[in-house]
Amino acid sequence: MERLRSGRWRARYVGADGRLRSAPVTFDTRGEADRWLVGIRADLLRGQWAPPERAEVTLAEYLTAWQRQRAPQLRPRTRDLYARLIARWLAQPVGTGRDAVHLAPLALSAISPPLVREWFAAVTTTAHQRAAARLLNGSGASRRTGDPARAWARAQGLEVAATGRLPRSVHAAWSAAGRPDVRPAPEVPADAGRTTAAQAYRLLHTVLTQAVSDGLLSSNPARIAGAGHVAHPERLPLTPAEVNALAGAVPDRYAAAVLLAAWSGLRPGEVFALRRRDLDTSTATVTVRRTLVEIAGQPISYGPPKSAAGRRTVALPAFVAAALAEHLLAHTTDTSPEALIFTTTTGAPVSAPARSSVLRRARALIGRPDATWHHLRHTGATLAAISGATQAELQRRIGHSTARAAAIYQHATTERDRTIATALHELGTARTATNVRALRRA
The missing domain is CATH 1.10.150 (DNA polymerase; domain 1)
Structure with a gap:
């Protein structure tokens, strides 16, 4: 500390970087300067000091x-x-x-x-x-939800069918009224x-x-x-029956994609980035090597899976492999190894908005308006857990790097709980019978 000609006090110190620095202000008394230096020294001892110019x-x-x-x-x-x-x-x-x-x-x-x-x-x-x-x-x-023209017609008291094409006269009247949207x-x-x-x-x-x-x-x-x-909110998995119903409700060219997503646990981007060479129908496996990369305003491209664990080969149920083989025969004309397995009707990659559109009507038809492509991945992971997959097996199958992430998909279900209860019953009755026989012998 140093007293200036003005009578005020200046405080200086050597920082952790070896440079001599002055306090940003001068002080009225020596005690004020001393207290300021005590704070600086405390920061230095705690390792919390930073060059003041950096703070700017x-x-x-x-x-x-x-x-x-x-x-x-x-x-x-x-x-x-x-x-x-x-x-x-x-x-x-x-x-x-x-x-x-x-x-x-x-x-x-x-x-x-x-x-x-x-x-x-x-x-x-x-x-x-x-x-x-x-x-x-x-x-x-x-x-x-619903057709605005149909909703307007009903509001006007017109008798129109719940589904199907509206009569031209109804569309003309709706247009003449200014095409109002009376849907809630x-x-x-x-x-x-x-x-x-x-x-x-x-x-x-x-x-x-x-x-x-x-x-x-x-x-x-x-x-x-x-x-x-x-x-x-909890992402409830679909039941096998709901998966089949959803596959039957989407356009035919996407039915196999629904089955694959629901029974493999692949991410949506992984499903729609698969090529012919990634599918082996003889061994009923798919190999995940890449995923779709979708950025607004840019064309769809391909990149590596989400993590190193994402590069994996997943075994499929035989009926899913058969559905994929049928799909290739019915909906693809490019037989080269690099050809996409799933495309739009024009042969383009299936973008996220297009995938959502595919499910929008189908999920309403089966009574699962919450279902998304990620629900199908969740379903695949849950079904694998119900089937007896260990934590490590499930982690590898769904391509997660950590066991904690894989545990998200292991949900208890009524069916699995009943299986556990049955096993406990068998264990309990066997022990009870053994104990009773032992008591009788005694």
């Missing part, structure tokens, strides 16, 4: 460097997701008016836990509003947008954790309990 790095600057450095390690879809999350929730203000929160121009040192809470509250509100708007307007209107608007779930908010929070937390590791922050200010977690 803004979040925007750090995000740019973080994206550039992480890009080689990320899958294309993950890179695209991070870029969209940063552009929407971190690079621009979130919220409206005075309540808007803009983190990007702030120095990392200025991002505090209360500020992160304000930001997350704004993200949650805005994400909900955007999700509700998509559901109720524009593209969201397509989620209304879909209900907006209370948690709409919650997944987006959780993704944005997890990304911010990850970035700031790296900033702590880089010595730019002493601790992570993003520490909101549960903010990065989304409680999804």
Whole structure:
């Protein structure tokens, strides 16, 4: 500490990098300067000290460097997701008016836990509003069920069939009335947008954790309990009967894909990236070597499976292998080894929106409006568990790197519980009979 001509006190110290630095301000008394140095020394001893000039790095600057450095390690879809999350929730203000929160121009040192809470509250509100708007307007209107012309005709008291083609006169009258849509608007779930908010929070937390590791922050200010977690409703697997019904309800060229997804546990992108050379009908196996890569605004491409464990050969039930062989004969003309097994009617890869469209009407017909292609993967994993697959066997079959991830798909079912109860009954009655005979002999 040094007293200046002005009478104020200057404090200086040597940082962990060996450089001599002065406090950013001077002090009225020697005691104030001493207390400030005590805090600096404590940070040095705890290993929490960071060069003060580093703390002036803004979040925007750090995000740019973080994206550039992480890009080689990320899958294309993950890179695209991070870029969209940063552009929407971190690079621009979130919220409206005075309540808007803009983190990007702030120095990392200025991002505090209360500020992160304000930001997350704004993200949650805005994400909900955007999700509700998509559901109720524009593209969201397509989620209304039924034919708008049919619904209007019924509202007018006209007798029209529940299904099938409407008479031209009804369509003409509906058009003359301005093509109104009287179908009830879909209900907006209370948690709409919650997944987006959780993704944005997890990304911010990850970035700031790296900033702590880089010595730019002493601790992570993003520490909101549960903010990065989304409680999804339980994904109920389909029964074998429902799988068969769904396969019969989709267009013929996709029936084998439904069976394959439900009995193999393959991811949707893996199913629709399979080529002829990946299928061996003689051994009833498929080998997963790649997956579809779908990024908005870009043509569909192919990349490696989600993880190293995703590269695997999966044995199929004989009836699924037979269905695939029949599919190749009926719906494919390209017999080269590199030809896709499943394509659209024009021979193009089947995109995620096209896959969803395939199931939309079929799942309503079988009474499972919740069913998606991921439900079919979940079904395949659950059926394998019911069949007696061990944790390690299930992990390998569905292509998960960790046992914890594979355990997600091991759900108890009534049928399996009954099997266990039967086995317990047999065990219990056998022991009881043995004990009774022993008592009688005694």
